[in-house]
Amino acid sequence: MTGTGTGSSGSPLRVGLVGYGLAGSVFHAPLIAATEGLVLDTVVTSNPERQAQARAEFGDGLRCAESADELWTRADELDLIVVASPNKTHVSLATAALKAGLPVVVDKPIAGTAAEARELAALADERGLLLSVFQNRRWDNDFRTLRQLLADGELGDVWRFESRFERWRPRPKGGWRESGDPEEIGGLLYDLGSHVVDQVLVLFGPAASVYAESDVRRPGAEADDDTFIALTHTNGVRSHLYVSATTAQLGPRFRVLGSEAGYVKYGLDPQEAALRDGGRPATGSPWGVEPESMWGRVGSGESPLTGGGRPHPSLPGDYPAYYAAIADALRGTGENPVTALQAAAALDVLEAARRSARDGVAVTL
Numbered sequence: 001m002t003g004t005g006t007g008s009s010g011s012p013l014r015v016g017l018v019g020y021g022l023a024g025s026v027f028h029a030p031l032i033a034a035t036e037g038l039v040l041d042t043v044v045t046s047n048p049e050r051q052a053q054a055r056a057e058f059g060d061g062l063r064c065a066e067s068a069d070e071l072w073t074r075a076d077e078l079d080l081i082v083v084a085s086p087n088k089t090h091v092s093l094a095t096a097a098l099k100a101g102l103p104v105v106v107d108k109p110i111a112g113t114a115a116e117a118r119e120l121a122a123l124a125d126e127r128g129l130l131l132s133v134f135q136n137r138r139w140d141n142d143f144r145t146l147r148q149l150l151a152d153g154e155l156g157d158v159w160r161f162e163s164r165f166e167r168w169r170p171r172p173k174g175g176w177r178e179s180g181d182p183e184e185i186g187g188l189l190y191d192l193g194s195h196v197v198d199q200v201l202v203l204f205g206p207a208a209s210v211y212a213e214s215d216v217r218r219p220g221a222e223a224d225d226d227t228f229i230a231l232t233h234t235n236g237v238r239s240h241l242y243v244s245a246t247t248a249q250l251g252p253r254f255r256v257l258g259s260e261a262g263y264v265k266y267g268l269d270p271q272e273a274a275l276r277d278g279g280r281p282a283t284g285s286p287w288g289v290e291p292e293s294m295w296g297r298v299g300s301g302e303s304p305l306t307g308g309g310r311p312h313p314s315l316p317g318d319y320p321a322y323y324a325a326i327a328d329a330l331r332g333t334g335e336n337p338v339t340a341l342q343a344a345a346a347l348d349v350l351e352a353a354r355r356s357a358r359d360g361v362a363v364t365l
């Protein structure tokens with residue numbers, strides 16, 4: 001599915017970015033600007049400091065708008081809208097963009113419920129417009145490496161998969177991401193959980209059942225900050241997923257156990273840290289590369305921490321590939337890299353996990 005009004009042949013596609021907080025300034029804006037065939041045209045933020053920050057990085061030619069409504073009034077001047085605003089606004093902004101005739105990228109989670117995600121997908125289909133979800137962690141170095149290991153059959157049949165996205169933040173930072181108000185769609189289940197669930201569905205396919213434990217551990221915290229999700233996939237693989245802000249000793253990012261060998265990987269992909277520190281992808285320059293000391297290990301019979309297995313080179317992380325794929329999809333030369341229906345399937349799991357944690361039972365999908 002492509003969008004309409006995708007610029008004249010050879011001209012860059014003009015992007016309006018709604019939101020210039022963490023997601024907009026650290027992830028979306030730099031990646032859009034680094035993508036051949038895309039140009040960051042307008043940033044929507046009512047914060048004067050953020051407007052100045054955006055212009056300082058992307059030039060005085062960057063337009064700034066106080067509200068997204070300004071974009072709909074000049075929809076013919078844009079080719080793509082990126083929604084990087086707080087979670088509770090994702091559905092309304094994506095709906096408005098689609099009704100204005102504009103293709104849309106929405107940061108994860110696309111919505112608070114799977115039903116809302118499917119309604120957005122239906123609207124995009126009805127209008128013949130691209131609707132994609134920014135699931136950048138599909139392009140993490142460890143995830144790319146694991147997909148290659150599985151494709152090459154190096155682990156045999158996977159029996160158990162463990163994924164951890166853990167932090168040590170004993171004091172809440174505040175803000176909507178940690179709000180207990182259901183309308184904010186905050187908490188780690190929908191934040192980091194959106195990443196680990198999306199990844200595991202890509203790797204092993206649909207889940208048949210979901211069991212979860214979710215807690216609010218820290219004094220003053222309002223939303224879940226320590227959550228565990230167990231999935232049984234329809235193909236028999238069992239996945240254990242951990243997302244936490246209360247982990248004093250971090251576990252492996254991935255621990256994958258197969259019939260022939262296992263893969264254990266510690267540490268996070270380096271791209272987010274590089275973007276936060278002002279690093280930018282550039283043609284011809286290394287990007288997403290980690291030192292050999294951080295490579296995961298493949299083997300059997302002994303812990304990697306006591307020398308078991310062999311170091312396995314990590315593929316470079318490649319967040320720029322997402323927006324390159326978006327540009328191709330808009331021009332009709334490629335596929336949508338992350339569909340709204342895929343995001344809805346992940347939300348089915350997140351909703352089931354929330355019910356399971358609340359009721360103390362496994363939920364069948």
